[in-house]
Amino acid sequence: MSKILRCPTCRNIVLASNEDLPFCSDRCRRIDLGKWASGDYKISSPIQDPDLLEELARSTKHSRQNDDDGN
Numbered sequence: 001m002s003k004i005l006r007c008p009t010c011r012n013i014v015l016a017s018n019e020d021l022p023f024c025s026d027r028c029r030r031i032d033l034g035k036w037a038s039g040d041y042k043i044s045s046p047i048q049d050p051d052l053l054e055e056l057a058r059s060t061k062h063s064r065q066n067d068d069d070g071n
């Protein structure tokens with residue numbers, strides 16, 4: 001009898017003999033710890049500079065409008 005475990009980070013199957021349990025690898029362990037450390041489990045992502053986002057959206061729209069100009 002063997003339990004099937006899954007890595008909380010990438011959801012791959014982890015062998016019970018894996019020394020990085022419950023993670024499949026040291027990499028996934030670090031990713032998970034990093035999430036907790038940076039608070040990513042509570043806050044999805046910090047809000048970026050709204051002015052910069054607006055500027056990006058505007059420049060994207062602008063180039064699209066230029067493409068549609070011949071309509």
Ligand SMILES: [Zn+2]
Nearest residue numbers: 007010024028
């Ligand atoms: Zn993993």
